[in-house]
Amino acid sequence: MPFPYVDERVFMEECEKEGMLVTVKKEVDWNLEVGAIARRLAELGIGRAVREGGRPAVLFENIRGFPKGFRMAAQILGGIDRVAKVFGYKGEDLNKAKSDLQQVIRDGLNNPIKPIRVDRKDAPCKQNKMEGDDVNLYKFPAPMLHDGDGGRYMVTRAVVATRDPDSDWVNWGTYRAMLIDKKTLSGLIVPGQHIGKIYRKYEERNEPMPFAIAIGIDSISFLAGATGVPYGVSEADVVGGMRKKPLPVVKCETNDLEIPAYSEIVIEGIVPPGLRAWEGPYGEYTGYRASPRDRRPVYIVKAITYRNDPILTFVSTGVPVDETLGNAIINSAMAAEVLERAGIPARVWEQVDSGACMFVIAVKRPTPNIATMIKNTLTSQMGLITNYTFKFLIVNDDVDIYDSNKVLWAIGTRVHPRRGIIISDEVCGPLTPYASLDERLKMNAPHVTFDATWPLDWHPSIAVPPVASFKSIYPQEIQDKVLENWKEYGL
Amino acid sequence: MSREWETFEEIVLDRQAEIEANQVIETYVMDHETYERIYVKAIISKDPTKLPDGEKLWVRDFSGKLEPECWAIKIVEKQSPISAALLGEDF
Numbered sequence: 033m034p035f036p037y038v039d040e041r042v043f044m045e046e047c048e049k050e051g052m053l054v055t056v057k058k059e060v061d062w063n064l065e066v067g068a069i070a071r072r073l074a075e076l077g078i079g080r081a082v083r084e085g086g087r088p089a090v091l092f093e094n095i096r097g098f099p100k101g102f103r104m105a106a107q108i109l110g111g112i113d114r115v116a117k118v119f120g121y122k123g124e125d126l127n128k129a130k131s132d133l134q135q136v137i138r139d140g141l142n143n144p145i146k147p148i149r150v151d152r153k154d155a156p157c158k159q160n161k162m163e164g165d166d167v168n169l170y171k172f173p174a175p176m177l178h179d180g181d182g183g184r185y186m187v188t189r190a191v192v193a194t195r196d197p198d199s200d201w202v203n204w205g206t207y208r209a210m211l212i213d214k215k216t217l218s219g220l221i222v223p224g225q226h227i228g229k230i231y232r233k234y235e236e237r238n239e240p241m242p243f244a245i246a247i248g249i250d251s252i253s254f255l256a257g258a259t260g261v262p263y264g265v266s267e268a269d270v271v272g273g274m275r276k277k278p279l280p281v282v283k284c285e286t287n288d289l290e291i292p293a294y295s296e297i298v299i300e301g302i303v304p305p306g307l308r309a310w311e312g313p314y315g316e317y318t319g320y321r322a323s324p325r326d327r328r329p330v331y332i333v334k335a336i337t338y339r340n341d342p343i344l345t346f347v348s349t350g351v352p353v354d355e356t357l358g359n360a361i362i363n364s365a366m367a368a369e370v371l372e373r374a375g376i377p378a379r380v381w382e383q384v385d386s387g388a389c390m391f392v393i394a395v396k397r398p399t400p401n402i403a404t405m406i407k408n409t410l411t412s413q414m415g416l417i418t419n420y421t422f423k424f425l426i427v428n429d430d431v432d433i434y435d436s437n438k439v440l441w442a443i444g445t446r447v448h449p450r451r452g453i454i455i456s457d458e459v460c461g462p463l464t465p466y467a468s469l470d471e472r473l474k475m476n477a478p479h480v481t482f483d484a485t486w487p488l489d490w491h492p493s494i495a496v497p498p499v500a501s502f503k504s505i506y507p508q509e510i511q512d513k514v515l516e517n518w519k520e521y522g523l
Numbered sequence: 524m525s526r527e528w529e530t531f532e533e534i535v536l537d538r539q540a541e542i543e544a545n546q547v548i549e550t551y552v553m554d555h556e557t558y559e560r561i562y563v564k565a566i567i568s569k570d571p572t573k574l575p576d577g578e579k580l581w582v583r584d585f586s587g588k589l590e591p592e593c594w595a596i597k598i599v600e601k602q603s604p605i606s607a608a609l610l611g612e613d614f
Contacts, residue, residue, distance in 0.1 A: 180587015
């Protein structure tokens with residue numbers, strides 16, 4: 033089945049045929065072993081395509097203590113080859129996909145397509161059901177991902193669906209959640225996140241918030257949930273826009289939320305008002321276990337539906353790059369869109385090597401105070417993302433923002449220590465590694481903007497130092513000659 | 524075979540005075556094998572020899588590392604976390 037994929041199983045099967053996924057038949061342990069394997073794959077692969085030295089996705093078929101058929105999968109979008117494939121990218125130069133796909137995503141954001149509802153009998157996620165007293169989250173191989181995590185994080189690669197009580201808006205977001213017991217999870221719900229804003233409305237009414245957690249969904253839905261789709265916009269519509277076809281969804285058993293029909297596991301229930309449980313710590317995508325244990329909202333499970341031979345997908349988050357690559361492409365596309373609407377044409381890359389903590393922005397036409405203008409535009413219009421992407425590097429358009437070496441070169445050589453570093457007090461997420469414990473709990477810490485653009489009053493041919501690179505400091509005829517004779521040099 | 528349990532240092536440090544006085548405290552612990560959380564009334568001792576009929580209690584420090592020596596716990600009463608929470612207990 034070509035793009036767009038509706039069923040993650042089909043996507044994984046195709047990946048396996050193309051050498052981008054390996055099935056592990058040896059018995060593995062849900063307790064740390066699968067997390068360690070996925071983590072090592074991420075650290076060896078660092079987001080590269082398999083053909084360029086990256087590492088494949090992995091499907092575990094034999095989990096200690098679980099019957100045959102209960103499976104787990106990780107690193108599904110851990111390489112640029114899989115990210116390109118999931119968006120149907122046809123280009124040969126996969127590094128170019130980082131920029132090319134941004135336009136695909138912007139088109140999707142600007143042309144949303146509503147999902148299509150299918151009957152329950154046609155939805156694979158309804159093949160099995162547990163309800164009421166039969167609910168048991170331990171039926172699934174929820175992984176203990178890192179030694180010292182607060183619990184087994186069953187929910188890391190999923191979307192959590194909730195409905196705004198004041199409108200028809202349904203939010204799909206990726207929020208971590210860990211098992212408390214058979215029928216209960218606790219998760220990180222940050223007040224500034226969409227789910228946090230929705231939950232607050234229910235709490236103010238002293239009403240429970242219905243939820244549905246869909247695990248093992250198609251990767252575009254996962255990416256949409258993990259990125260900063262604007263407040264009030266349903267991710268399901270954006271997913272339709274990005275896949276250029278409506279996404280099949282199905283209604284839940286115990287509430288009226290709709291989730292992807294091809295989900296592997298769907299957990300439904302309520303988040304009661306005022307109830308809290310200790311949650312965390314958890315090793316996060318920034319590469320640290322930075323968000324401290326805290327008392328956080330509780331998901332009480334009323335029903336679970338799941339496919340035959342379910343696949344529990346997970347991300348063993350940590351030192352970059354794991355599955356942040358796809359999110360980076362979407363966040364970069366959204367930031368470029370926001371800047372363009374503000375009259376600032378720019379290329380944007382959320383630097384995954386930085387733990388997805390830094391936006392690098394190349395401006396075509398710098399204007400006075402461009403760095404501050406960009407930072408203010410993004411923090412005001414993409415607050416959800418800039419709470420977590422808390423560093424900004426603004427460069428001239430000659431810097432290859434997708435090349436980490438060139439980005440470091442720009443920081444090292446173009447940021448003036450006095451006028452090029454701008455510090456501002458902002459809202460931050462609880463995952464912010466450099467913030468003090470108190471700052472993380474209060475979610476308030478400074479951000480920094482690095483202005484690496486050449487000053488506008490520097491004469492371009494006198495004050496701005498010429499770049500000494502092969503492509504810029506030699507006449508064209510010399511470059512051509514060298515390239516033509518390269519093999520004859522024996523090089 | 525007796526079960527083993529796990530908790531976090533900051534949870535038990537909050538109750539240090541009661542623990543040292545061998546008093547029954549209310550807290551939560553996790554099953555060391557499944558990590559399932561239960562809410563308990565229990566006596567806890569840092570020195571297992573002082574609680575010979577107790578079960579093993581492994582303690583993680585603030586960074587998440589298990590302390591090399593286990594403590595001991597004698598559980599007097601168990602409740603599910605959600606039942607405890609609905610009664611207003613901290614879980």
